[in-house]
Amino acid sequence: MAEYVNMDTLRFQLYQVHDMPQLFQYARYAEYDKDAVDIFLDSIKDFSDQDLYPSFREMDEAPAHFKDGKIVVHPAVGEAMKKGGELGVIGASYDMQAGGLQLPGMAFHAAYYIMEAANNNIPGYLGLTAGAAHLIIAFGNEWLNETFVGKMLGGQWGGTMCLTEPQAGSSLSDITTTAYPQEDGTYRIKGQKIFISGGDHEHNDNFVHLVLARIEGAPAGTKGISLFVVPKKRPEAGNLVPNDVITAGDYQKMGQKGYCTTHLVFGENEGSTGWLVGEPHKGLKYMFQMMNEARIAVGRGAVSIASAAYHASLQYAQERPQGRRLKNDGTKDVSEEQTLIINHPDVRRMLLLQKAIYEGALSVVNQTALYHDLEMVSEGEDHEKYYLLLELLTPIAKTYPSEKCREAVDNGLQVLGGYGFCTDFVLQQYLRDIRIMSIYEGTTGIQSQDLLGRKVTMQKGKALEYLAAEVQKDMEAALTYDELKPYAGMLGQKLQLVQKVLGKLMPYAMKGQYERYLSDATLFMQMMSTVVVGWQWLKMATAAKQALVTGDDTYTTAFYESKVHTLKFFYKYELAKVDSLAQILMDEAVLTILEEKELIC
Template sequence: MADKYIDIETLKYLLYDVHQLEEVLDADRFVDHDKESLELFIDAVKDFSDRELFPFIKEMDDHPAYYKDGEIIVHEQVGVMMKKGGEMGLISGTFDYDAGGLQLPMMAYTASAFIQDAANNHLPGYAGLTIGSAELIVHFGNKELNDKYVPKMLSGEWGGTMCLTEPQAGSSLSDVVTKAIPTDSEYYKISGQKIFISGGDHQYADNFVHLVLARIEGAPAGTKGISLFVVPKKRFDDKDDLVSNDVTTVADFQKLGQKGYCTTHLGFGDTNDCHGWLVGEAHQGLKYMFMMMNGARIAVGRGAAAIATAAYQASLQYAKERPQGRKLTSTGKKNPEQGQTLIINHPDVRRMLMQQKVVAEGSLSLVLLASKYFDLKETLQDKVEIEKYSLLLELIIPMVKTYPSEMGAEAVSNGLQVLGGYGFCTDFILQQYYRDIRIFPIYEGTTGIQSQDLLGRKLLMENGKALQLLTEEVMKTIQDASKYDDIRSYANRLGEKLQLTQKVIGSLVAYAKKGDFERFLSDATPFMEFFSTITMSWIWLEIAVNAKKSIISGSKNHSEDFYESKIHAMRFYFKYELPKTTGLAEILFDNEVLTIATEKEFLG
C-alpha cells in the first residue's frame, strides 16, 4: 500500500494560482467564503480522507458489495461516508442556503471531491449520486417534493439515485419502456426495471429516493415522451410513517473494478403498488436529466483524474524504493561491480512516470477549468459573459469526461508497468487502480457517445461560436507564452496545431454539408483524441506560463524547483503526446471508408 495518494501542493497550486479561485469568489453568491475558509474546508476533507477513506480502499476491493435476501450488503465505511458526508457538507456543499447547503463554489467542491476520489474511489459515489438526485428535485420539483425529500438526502440519512438505463435499451434512452400510469391521486403507478444503478441500495441509508425516467401511458414515442419521477424505496403513508413502495432490489452486478461501489438492478411495481411523483412538467424528463449532466460528467472526469493521480503516487513511491539493474557508463556498458540503482534512474521508467504525471495533473487542471466555467456562468451578471462561459463549458464537457478516463487508463497501465511483475500482483495496488478506472470511459455516456456529441453537436452549435471562443482563449495563452524565450517554441508549435485543427474540422464538416452524416461521425472517436490532445497542450502551456511568471516574480507560494517541474512536464507533453496528433490528422483526412456497415460483411 502506498503512503501517499495525492499531491496536495499541486492541487492547491492549480486551484489558487493557475485557475484563480478568488476570481470566482467575487460573486455575491460566495460573499461568505474566502480563500482562507475554503482552505480550511479542503484541509478538513484531506484529514477525513486520510482517516476514513484511504485506509479502506484495498479492503473494499477484497470484500465487494453483494446481494443477499433482497438487499445489498456494503462495507461499513459506506455508513461513515454518508453520515460524515452529511455532517461536513460533502453532500450539501454546492446547494443554496435555502436548501440547507453551504453555497460553495463548484471549484472548491470539485477540489474536495477530487481528494476523496483519490483516497478511495469506491466511496464518494454514494454521496455523489445523492447530490445528483437532490439537485434534480431542487431545480425542477415542487415545494412538497423539496420539503419531503431533500433535507434527509443532504444530511446523508437517505440515499439518492438516477435511474436511466433499462435492460433492453442501454444508452438508447429513446427506447425506455418503464411505465407511469396516472391515478386519481397526485401520484402515478410506476412499473418497469432499471439496471446499472450506482449506489442503488445498501444497509446504511434509511430510504432511497430514486429519480426515474419513465413514459406516461399514451406519451409520444422516442425521447420526447419521457418524464421524470421521484420514486422512493419507502413512501409516507397517511400517518407519515415510512412503508414499502414496491421497489425491489433484484440483484447487484459483480464487477471488474470499483467492487465496493454497488451497482444494482431495481424492479418497480412488481405488485402494482409503486407510487411515483412527477418532477416538473410531463415529457420533459430527459431534458431535466441532461441539464444536470454537465455536473455528472465533470464528476466522471474528476474521478478518473483522481485514480490516475493515486496510481502515479503509488508507482512513483515504488520507483524511488526499488533497486534493480545498473546505469549505463560513458562507454555504453554496465559495470557489474557497481551497485544496483533505483529504477527511477532508468530513462524508460522516468518516461512512464512522466506520462502518468502529465496525464494526471493535466486532467485535474482541465476538470478545475470546467468547474470554473460552471461557476462563472452561474454567477456572472453580464449576459455576454454568461453566454461565453456557457458555450465554453458545453464545448469542453465531452473532453472533460473523456480525456481523463481514456488517458487515465493508459497512465495507470504505465504505472503498473513501472512495477513490472509486482504490478500484476494483488499485493500491490496498481492492479486495483487499473481495474477501477476501466469503468470511467463507460460512465455517463461512453467515449463513442461523447465523441459524437463533441464533433456532431458542440463544435457546430451557434455556428461554431463555442469553437471560436475556445480558440481565442488558446491564442491568449500562446501570446503570453511567446514573451518568454525558453517556452516560445512551444507556443509556436501549439499555433501550428491550431491551424491543423481548422483544416481537419473543415475536412470533416464537408461530409455533413453534403448530408453524409454517418461518414461525418464515423471517425468521431479519433477526432476526440486529436482535439483533446491539442486542448491538453493548451492546458499545459497555460500551467507553464503561470510557473514561468512565478519564477520571474520571485513568488514564494512554492519553491522554484516546484515551478520548474511544471515547465518540465509541459515540455514532456509537447514532445511525447502532442506529436500524436499528426498521425490522427492523417486518419481524419483519409477519405477511405472502412467502418460503415455495407451489404458485404467483413466482421466474421
C-alpha cells in the same frame, strides 16, 4: 499511509492556474475567500485520510454483493455518508437556501477529487446523492424539496439516477418504464432499471431514485420521457412505508467492487408511487443537468485514480533498486551498487507520462468547473460564452481522463514490473477500477459523437470560437516567457490543424453524409482533447514561470520547474500525436460504415 494526492498541485491549479479567487467577487460566493476554501479542503483531506483511505483495499477484497434480497456494502459507506453529510460535502456547491454550502463548483470538484483518490468506491454514493438532490432543487416543487433534499444533503438518505434499461442500454429513446397517472396527482411507476450505482444498502434509511419513465400514452422517443422521484420508502402520514422498489440483484464487476451496482424493479407488486419532477415530457432535458454534472464527475474520478496510481508507482520507483545506469560506452558496471529504478530513462518516462496526463486532465476538470461557476454568476453575453464553453468542454472533461488516465495507470502498473500484476500491490486495483470510466455516463463513442456532432456545430461553431479565443489569450500570456514561446507556437499550429480537420469533415455533414461525418468522431475526440490538454499545460507552465520569475515562494522552485518540465514532456511525447490523428481524420477512405459486403469475419 501512502500519498494518494498532491495537495500542492491541486492548490496550484485552483489558485495560481485557474484563479479561483476571481469568483469571490461575485455575490454568490462573497462569503468565501481562499482561506475558507483551504479550510474546507483540509477538512476533506482529513476525512479522506481517516474515513475513506483505510477501507479502500478491503472493499476490493470483500465486494459489495446481493444477499437475501439486500445489498451488502462495507460499513465505511454508511460512515462516509454520515460524516460527508456533516461536513457539508454532499451539497457543497448548492444554494445555502437549499441546505448547501454555496461553495464554487471548483471547490466541490476538488473535494471529490481528494476523496476519490483516497477511495474511489465511496464518493459515488455521495456524489449521486448530490446529483439527485440537485435535480429536485432545480426542477422539483416545494413539497419535493422539503421532503427529500434535506435528508439527502445530510447523508441520511441516498440518491440515484435511474436511466438504463435492459433492452435500451445507451439508447434512451427505447426506455419503456411507464408512469400511470393517479387521481391524487402522483404516478404509479412500473418498470426495470439496471446498472444503478449505489442503488441500495442497509446503511441509509431511504433511497431517493430519480427515474426516467414514460407517462402512459406519451410520444415515442426521447421527447416522451418524464422524470420522477421514486423513493424506496415513501412518506405517508409522517411515516416511511415500503414503496415496492425491489432490489432484484446486483452486478459483480472487475473493479470498483465496493461501489454497488444494482438492478431495481419498480411497481411489480403493490405499486410504486412516483412524483413528477417539473413538467411532463421534459425528463431527459432535466436529467441532462445531472448527466452533465456526472460526466465531469466521471472524468474527475478517473483523474483521482490516476493521481493515486502515480504516487504509488513514484514511491515504488524511488525505493526499488534494480540494475545500473548505462555508461557512456553502453556497458554497465556490475560492481557498482544497483541504482533506483527511477534513474532508468524508460521508468522516468513512464512516470512523467503519468504526471503529464493526470495533471493535464485535472486541469481540464478544473477549467470546466470554472466555466460552470462563471456561467452561474454571469449574465448576458458572458453567460452565453461560459455556457457554450462548458458544453464544449464537458465531453472532453469526461473522455480525456477516462481514456488517457487509464493509460497513465497502466504505465504506473508497468513501473512495478511483475509486482504490479500482483494483488499485494495496489496498482492492479487502480487499473481495474478505472476501466469503467470510459463507459459510465455515455461511452467514449457517445461522448465523441456529442463533441463532433453537437458541440462543435452548435450555434454555427460559436463554442469553438470562444475556445479559440481563450487559448489565444493564454498563448499570449505564455509569450511573455522566452522559454515558453516555442510551445505557444506549437499549440497554435495544432489548433489550426483542428480547424483544418473540421474543414475537411464539415462537407460530409453538409452533403447529408452524417454517418461519414461522425464515423471517426472518437479519433477527433482524441485529437481535440490532446490539444485542449496541451493548452492546459501551457497555462500551468505560464503560471509556474510567473512564480519563478516573481520569486513567489508558495511552493518550491523544484515544484514550479517540474511544471515547466512536464509541459515540455507533454508537447514532445503527447501533443506530437495530433499530427498523425489529423492525417487519419483527413484520410478519405471509408472503412467502418456498413456496406452490403460483410467485411468482418
